[in-house]
Amino acid sequence: MPYKILEKKEIAMRNIWYKIHAPHVAKKVKPGQFVIVRAFKNGERIPLTPVMWDPEQGWVVLITFIRGKTTARMAAELKEGDELLNVAGPLGNPAEMEKFGKILAIGAYTGIVEVYPIAKAWQELGNEVTTLHVTFEPMVVLKDELEEAVGRHVLETVPIDPNLDFPTNMKNVTKRLVEKVREMLEQEEYDLVFMVGPSGDQKAVFEVVREFGVPMKADLHPIMVDGTGMCGACRVTVGGEVKFACIDGPEFDAYQVAWDELIARSGYYTDLEVKAFSDYLK
Ligand code: FES
Structure with a gap:
């Protein structure tokens, strides 16, 4: 069935x-x-x-x-x-499959599961792919699969501090992510950076990548409903134009994305989402 x-x-x-x-x-x-x-x-x-x-x-x-x-x-x-x-x-559109050269493909949290098939295909195409996964210690996924699929897989984990609330713990992940990206860009020259993860983390990484002048693509995750370009929920501004992530993306040039608008729109329903979740758990 x-x-x-x-x-x-x-x-x-x-x-x-x-x-x-x-x-x-x-x-x-x-x-x-x-x-x-x-x-x-x-x-x-x-x-x-x-x-x-x-x-x-x-x-x-x-x-x-x-x-x-x-x-x-x-x-x-x-x-x-x-x-x-x-x-x-x-x-959505498939990721661009080209010979870019040396690629740093980054996944924050479960964003790495979206990175995996793309990074694997890029490596198979002859690119030299390094993946970076930054997440909480108990949330590591696809480590063995990535080690086998790409040239180098880098894993950075952050412990969950039970004395801190979840948003503060997440800030620790963002801090580690940004530090690690900076360190990796200082150590090696990349032809392309790719990133999947929460839009706030994507923006934080983009700001570092921009300092190094490396091209960057990001798969965006605005709220989606139909996934076919009809509802307008996934509207993003890219290069000053309105785009729909479901039919025009999800991959976009990070230099063209209106990050603050994306971050604000992604949080529109957070209160309702939190309420539905906590009502369900009761
Ligand atoms: Fe509805 Fe993209 S999800 S337009």
Whole structure:
């Protein structure tokens, strides 16, 4: 049956791996594209990245980070053998596949799962790819897979300090991320930097990269609803023009992105999201 959960496991704290039967996605998807998943009747539609796939066997792997009601419900209520309601896609544009040369591909938190298929394909194309994953200690994912797929994988972890609130802990990750990117750019010359992660972290990294004058691309994650250019939720300003991340992106030139607008728009529904999550956990 389509969308059957063939495998489900927790691969790190709050990170859940789902292997889904979705032949139409597995046949067509390219690195950089995404799908929109609806797991429950009347439930939210969430964009997720196929991390790996097999066109012959017809499966894709999706990894969710439990950050709200829907991802928490999926983790708690779905089991192997269950079916998702639908998996729409592949959506969005594939990542540009070119010989860029030396690439630094960065993932913050679960952003690394989106980096993985792109970095792997770039390496296979003959680029020299270094990946950097910065996250909390218990949230490391795809370490072995990245070590095998790219030239060099660098992992930087930050402990979660139980005496600090979550936003303060996240600031420690941002600090480590920015320091590490600076150190790596000082040590080596790169032809391209690529980054996936929270937009605040993307902006912080971009500001460092700009100092070194290295080209940078970023996969953007504004709020998405339909994923087909109809709803307008994923509107971003790039190079002074209105773009929709779902059909014009998700990859954009970091030098052209209106970062502050993106960060502000991404936080529009935070209060409602937090309320829905805490109501669900009650
Ligand atoms: Fe609706 Fe992009 S998600 S326009």
